[in-house]
Amino acid sequence: MIRKAGTSETRLPKVLILGGGFAGSNVLREAQKTLGTRAEITLVSQDNFFLFTPMLPEISSGMLHPSDISTPIRTFCKTANFCHARVLSIDLDSKEVKVVRIFDQKEMVIEYDYLVLAMGSKDNFFGNVNIEEFAFTVKTLEDAIAIRNHVVSVLECADQEHDKVLQEQLLRFVVVGGGFAGIEIATEINHFMHDAAREFYKNIDHERIKVIVVSARNGILPEVGEELGNFALDYVRKSGIEVITNTKAVDAGEDHVLLSDNTIIPCATLIWAGGVVVEPLIADLKCQHGPSGRVVVDQYLRVQDRHEIFALGDCAHLVERNSNTVYPTTAQIAIRQAKAVAGNLAASIGGNESAMVSFDYKNKGVMATIGKRVGVALINGRKIHGFAAWLLWRTFYWMNLPTNEKKVKVAFDWMLHLVFRADIMTVGFIKKKTLTRLETPIYSILERSKDESENLTYL
Ligand SMILES: Cc1cc2nc3c(=O)[nH]c(=O)nc-3n(C[C@H](O)[C@H](O)[C@H](O)COP(=O)(O)OP(=O)(O)OC[C@H]3O[C@@H](n4cnc5c(N)ncnc54)[C@H](O)[C@@H]3O)c2cc1C
Known part of the structure; x- marks a missing residue:
């Protein structure tokens, strides 16, 4: 209990969680168990839903639906x-947080006694304003829907474009980033485009579809190690995707x-999955930060000298003691940290700080899908690739969906796709801003004269 200032009355301590992603939602769920009615818990999020990001690329290919x-x-x-x-x-x-209500933009101030920072990360464009303006990103549900609608619009346009040069340009997709998000979105789009073109778009020679992945590293998927990374690179290339390393x-x-080698790739689509950085309002907080702005926390996930504040997930910087490396920005880590934060919050509020547990987690594995029923997985040092790895990926992430309702929906949609053809319907709701970004490159390409387009250097 906390004594109200200037009175003898007491009130419950206020716990404020910022962010409703893997970190925030799981702190909320766990803290309701560990704290019960001993605290007033509030979660603030700009989205009123928790997004299961590992399956986000499957929204772009129409394999799953946004509500899944x-x-x-x-x-x-x-x-x-x-x-x-x-x-x-x-x-x-x-100890105040200023927020703006999404519906009517009304500003409000929320007080807290304990604060949980779980606002994740955003795309890092490394200061390149043009890339930021013209690239699609793969971070939010809106991003994934925008990509899906764009891909279908490109197919519709290309089907009616008789100028082969312009058609090839429309059908050329550049994905920047050879990490999980980049490779998964590239392979999903590649599949979807080829399947849809074969089935529905008679004027498109599917050989003309070209997905190009640009990786700043020597290969792709560095997280799975050299051997599996090489397997993935070979497989992805064999499936028709060009990888520029x-x-x-x-x-x-x-x-x-x-x-960077001065090549210009004419295309209608750039998808950016080139790295993440924390929100400026987190990076500007008056506390210690890691190199990418993440908030430095101790082993109990508390902010230094501000023990009433916890930070976790993508916005926290914590060094793993055994390996002396920073915990990566993954959902798995965020979920594990949420459990620790909920326990430590209860210990702190109960005045029993000695009961706090230090966060020590050894990553048990990493997995990625790299094509139709093919994946790579590194589990406890064991390297798995092919169908078994893909099945592991699906089973693991399916089991981690937050509710039974979502598990049923996802399983059902996956089964439907075994039987039925690719779904080429565009999804209805898109914000005006996204629509502009969606349509500008297509119009711009169609308006260009053939002569102008031939001045560009082709790969
Ligand atoms: C396409 C993609 C695929 C991925 N695949 C995998 C995978 O296979 N395995 C894996 O382990 N990890 C994967 N990740 C990484 C994983 O999604 C993140 O590490 C994880 O989401 C981090 O959790 P978080 O809660 O810290 O951040 P997030 O899940 O990003 O949540 C941040 C929350 O904060 C909210 N927020 C942000 N700013 C504000 C604000 N100003 N005001 C109010 N609310 C705000 C957001 O709306 C969101 O609810 C993937 C990520 C992407 C983008």
Whole structure:
């Protein structure tokens, strides 16, 4: 209990969780168990749903539907409150957070006694404003829907385009980033485009579809090690995707991407999966930060000298003691950290700090899908590839879906896709801003004269 200032009355301690992703939602769920009615818990998130990001690329290919992988945060709220708002600023001294309500933009201030920072990360464009303007990203549900609609629009356009040069340009997709998100979105799109073109678009020679992955490293998927990384690279190339290694995308326009070796790739689509960085309002907090702005926390996931504040997930910087490396930005780590934070919050609120547990987690494995029923997995040092790895990926992530309802929906959609053809319907809701980004490159390419387009250097 906390004594109200200037009175003898007491009130429950206020726990404020910022962010409703893997980290925030799981702190909420666990803290309701560990704290019961001993605290007033509120979660603030700009999205009113929890997004299961590992399956986000499957939204872009139409394999899954948006509602399959998003769960309303209120379904997790047993005793806790939910506030659908965007965080504007955090005052660590007055222990106040300013938020703006999503619906009507009304600003509000929320006080806290304990704060949990779980606002994840955002795409890092390394200051390149052109890439930021012209690239699609793969971070939110809206991103995935925008990519899906764009891919279908490109097919529709290309089917009616009789100029072969322009048709090839429309059908050329550049994905920047050879990590999990980049490879999974590239392989999903590659599959979907080829299947859809064969089935429905009679004027498109599917050989003309070209997905190009640009990786700044010597290969792809460095997290799975050299051997599996090489297997993945070979497989991805054999499935028709061009992988350009040791190269960066350095600039972009409406209808092209410029690489660090001065190659210009004419294309209608640039998808950026080139890295993440924390939100500026987290990076600017008056506390210690890691190199990418993540908040430095101790082994109990508390912020140094601010023990009433916990940080976890993508926005926290914690060094793993055994390996002396920083914990990676993965859902697995965020889920494990959430459990520790909920326990440590209860210990702290109960005045029993000696009961706090230090966070020590050894990553048991990493997995990725790299094509139709093919994957790579590194589990406890064991290397698995092919169908078995793909099945492991599906089983593991399916089991980790947050509710039984989502498990049924996802399983059902996966089964439907075994039987039925690719779904080429565009999904209805897209914000105006996304629509502009979606359509500009296509119009721009179609308006270009053939002569102009021939001035560009082709790969
Ligand atoms: C395409 C893709 C595929 C991935 N695949 C895998 C995988 O296979 N395995 C794996 O382990 N990891 C994967 N990841 C990484 C994983 O998604 C992240 O590490 C994980 O989501 C981190 O959890 P988090 O809660 O810290 O952040 P997030 O899940 O990003 O949650 C952040 C939350 O904060 C909210 N928020 C942000 N800013 C504000 C604000 N200003 N105001 C209010 N709310 C705000 C957001 O709406 C969101 O609810 C993938 C990521 C992507 C993008």
